[in-house]
Amino acid sequence: xxxxxxxxxxxxxxxxxxxxxxxxxxxxxxxxxxxxxxxxxxxxxxxxxxxxxxxxxxxxxxxxxxxxxxxxxxxxxxxxxxxxxxxxxxxxxxxxxxxxxxxxxxxxxxxxxxxxxxxxxxxxxxxxxxxxxxxxxxxxxxxxxxxxxxxxxxxxxxxxxxxxxxxxxxxxxxxxxxxxxxxxxxxxxxxxxxxxxxxxxxxxxxxxxxxxxxxxxxxxxxxxxxxxxxxxxxxxxxxxxxxxxxxxxxxxxxxxxxxxxxx
Numbered sequence: 580x581x582x583x584x585x586x587x588x589x590x591x592x593x594x595x596x597x598x599x600x601x602x603x604x605x606x607x608x609x610x611x612x613x614x615x616x617x618x619x620x621x622x623x624x625x626x627x628x629x630x631x632x633x634x635x636x637x638x639x640x641x642x643x644x645x646x647x648x649x650x651x652x653x654x655x656x657x658x659x660x661x662x663x664x665x666x667x668x669x670x671x672x673x674x675x676x677x678x679x680x681x682x683x684x685x686x687x688x689x690x691x692x693x694x695x696x697x698x699x700x701x702x703x704x705x706x707x708x709x710x711x712x713x714x715x716x717x718x719x720x721x722x723x724x725x726x727x728x729x730x731x732x733x734x735x736x737x738x739x740x741x742x743x744x745x746x747x748x749x750x751x752x753x754x755x756x757x758x759x760x761x762x763x764x765x766x767x768x769x770x771x772x773x774x775x776x777x778x779x780x781x782x783x784x785x786x787x788x789x790x791x792x793x794x795x796x797x798x799x800x801x802x803x804x805x806x807x808x809x810x811x812x813x814x815x816x817x818x819x820x821x822x823x824x825x826x827x828x829x830x831x832x833x834x835x836x837x838x839x840x841x842x
Contacts, residue, residue, distance in 0.1 A: 580746055580778045581614040581637065586646035588632050588802075606632040607643070608802040614746075614795075619772060619779045621789035621810070623825065624799030630782045633799075634750045637780065638672050639663045651745070668694065671739035675751040677731035681723040687734055688719030694742040708737040711774070712767060729760035733767065740775065747772065748780045753788065765792050786825045790814060798822045 587609060591601040607629045614620040624630055635641040636648060639655055648656040655666055671694075674680045681690055688705050695701040702719075709718055712733040723731055732752060739747060749768060753761040769792050772779045783789050789796050790810055797807035798821065806819040817823045 580616040580618075580651055581620075581780065582647075582649040583613075583637075584611050584647040584649075586610040586633075586636065586648065587644045588629075588636065588641070589644040605802050607636075610646070610799075610802070610804055612797050612804060612807060614778060614780060616745075616778055617776060618795055619769075619781060619793045621793030621796040622780065622782045622799060623784065623786050623789045623796060625784055625825075627801075628799040629802040630784075630799055631750065632802075634672065634748055634780075634782055637748060638670060639666050668742040669744050670746040670748065671742065671744040672748045672750060673732070673735050673739050673752045676755055677728065677735040678723060680735055681731060681738075683723055685722070686719065687721055687723065690723070690734065691719070691738045691741050694738065704741060705737075708740055711740070711771065712737045727760075728756055729764060732756065732764055736764075736768070736771065740771065743775075744777070746778045746780065748782070750782045751784070752781075754783070754785070761788070762791075768792060786814075798825065 586607050587605065588607040590604045590606060592604060593601065610629070610633065612620075622630055622633065632641070636643055636656075643656050646656070647654060650666060650670065655663065685693075688702065691705045691708055692701045695704060705719055706716055709716060714730060714733055714737070718726070718734075723734065726734065752768070753764050756764060765788065768779070771777065779792075781789060781793050793810055795808065796810050796813050797804045798813070798819065799805070800821045806813060806817065806822045813822060814826060817826055
């Protein structure tokens with residue numbers, strides 16, 4: 580569904596002297612991977628490893644300095660902006676901070692239905708999605724600030740699902756939530772991926788979270804993928820020292836998964 584080959588993204592910093600060259604920063608260094616249709620692909624690494632840069636490139640929000648990105652067999656890195664419309668509906672992103680990605684002036688029903696334009700049946704679609712993310716039907720009449728953090732993330736997920744995408748990119752979707760709500764959102768994502776036959780790219784700094792929702796994982800460090808493979812292999816027999824460090828530092832989700840219901 581998604582194929583990345585030898586992807587580089589280089590930024591230039593401001594000059595440190597009047598006549599000196601602008602220093603280069605390599606956010607991504609030769610990244611390659613494939614995401615199979617229907618799979619749950621995890622990308623894990625510490626802050627500054629290049630995860631957010633990679634998300635922007637996959638979503639067509641930025642362009643690589645070198646390399647190729649293909650979506651469902653079609654290259655997107657060379658397409659002009661005006662021809663990326665097909666990608667906007669077929670690949671959707673759930674961001675880390677739902678309050679920052681939801682318009683506070685819009686009612687929830689308008690936020691979720693916005694990607695649908697004036698399509699017939701759009702409000703029926705909103706009701707279906709509110710039920711799918713376990714929010715009451717009257718939630719559509721309210722505003723984002725009237726919900727808890729976990730509920731706002733459910734709204735963000737519903738909006739991402741509205742145009743019926745094939746790929747859902749979840750960029751640190753639970754890192755801003757407390758541990759009990761985090762486990763519930765992870766279970767919800769796993770259920771929705773199965774229900775709607777989605778391909779998911781799940782980005783996180785936490786290997787325990789990735790292990791819970793993904794079947795394949797790529798470990799990033801300083802803009803490179805240092806290890807990737809099935810979750811059971813990477814966790815069971817990690818080859819790279821950095822992967823072993825992450826696994827040793829990862830907390831368990833078992834307590835969260837057995838916790839009380841979200842308030």
